[in-house]
Amino acid sequence: MLVRHYMTPNPVTILPTASVEDAFYIMHEKGVHHLPVQDYAGGLVGFVAEHDLLLVSPSPTAAITLHEMLYQLAQVKISSIMSEHPITVDADAPLEEAARLMVEHKLDALPVLSQGELVGIITETDIFQVFLEVLDTPVPAVRLSMLIPDEKGLIAYLCRHIAAAGGNILSAGEFHGPKPGTRQLTLRIAEVPLEQVRAIAERAVQERGFVLLDIRECAPAEKTGHAEAPADAGPAGKE
């Protein structure tokens, strides 16, 4: 779960002396939206996003001629619009550190360094892929969400009852609950029918003060066609 396992190594880079026009060209050609800016010595000197390029492109409402506009795009150097001293993350940092930096600084990608050298780039999309992996299941399962009281050993308690009923916990994730300081647990459980999981959950509510938030059946990613439907093609996710 370290940044280096999920980043794109050897990212496409650009020189600070390149133009905005060059950057547009490279992004389209390589299908990327961010370019680390490297000098001739290979040092990271900046970072530029497609968004930055769009903002610098002369506004069509500006009172300049077409000739001036084209000239400007070719003349503006990356060094003048890039983020200098970009926020970076170390390749050996935990993945959540990259995610937290992106949230805190409202960024959608970070250059990755190892011993001060640029070794990769990590984007929101890379982290998202991991997110999908967490609660995805290879087989149909029951998805259970419960609010857990703030007491030790309750995850063990719940898991014990599920195992005793013959259930196999395929995935588990702990999230913040609706109120500050509360926590909720989402489990995907295979090999037991929904009704039996519900019975375990209800018992946990009575015995240990859990709150049942949601229980439903879920299918592997490729087969959940109902969630892909656009608005006008019927309800998504409601059976």
Added chain:
Amino acid sequence: MLVAERMSRQPVAVSPDLPLPEALRLMREKRVRRLPIVDESGRLIGIVSEKDLLYAAPSPATTLSIYEMQYLLTRITVKDVMTSDVITVRESNTIEEAARLMVQHKIGGLPVVDDAGKLIGIITETDLFKTFLELLGGWEHGVRATVLILDQRGELCRLAEVIAGIGGNIVSLGTFMGEDPATRQILLKVADVGIEELTQALQPAVLKILDIRET
């Protein structure tokens, strides 16, 4: 964890007749990257992203004069550039369904609609990101451990029992697929125990401790 728990309610929405420059201004003012477009009854009919708008501005390579360009811009409204085939979710969808749609369609935000197609919220990558950080224990303090266990019934239970046994409190927990389908990676953050104590307790209960550190 459902969309309803993480979406923003009452999103900034606009009418289809809003001119482009107005839409761009509104986005900057409200600090949003996309605007859902609704009709008079509040029904969702389209969406525009900031990128759509920026790219829609006439290309400098066109042979329009500056006067023609300005005229054109004030005449173009969001309905001319909006995506009308909008990917949406319901309040009752799970957040992982929303995340999957965003990844599959490479979009940064999904409008949330009700049964009548009325816009009731929006959920963005940032909302999901914050949720993901919770799962990764990004906001918690404790000992962070990544361990490898067998993909077998009762394994997670054993792990939880061991931690409860030494008085640890599991403040975050996430399961990830390992490289080998027979194993699973578990990311845990445990409070109220020391790193030494946790290492000793975990060692016999797991296949391998991949990484352990204080956070």
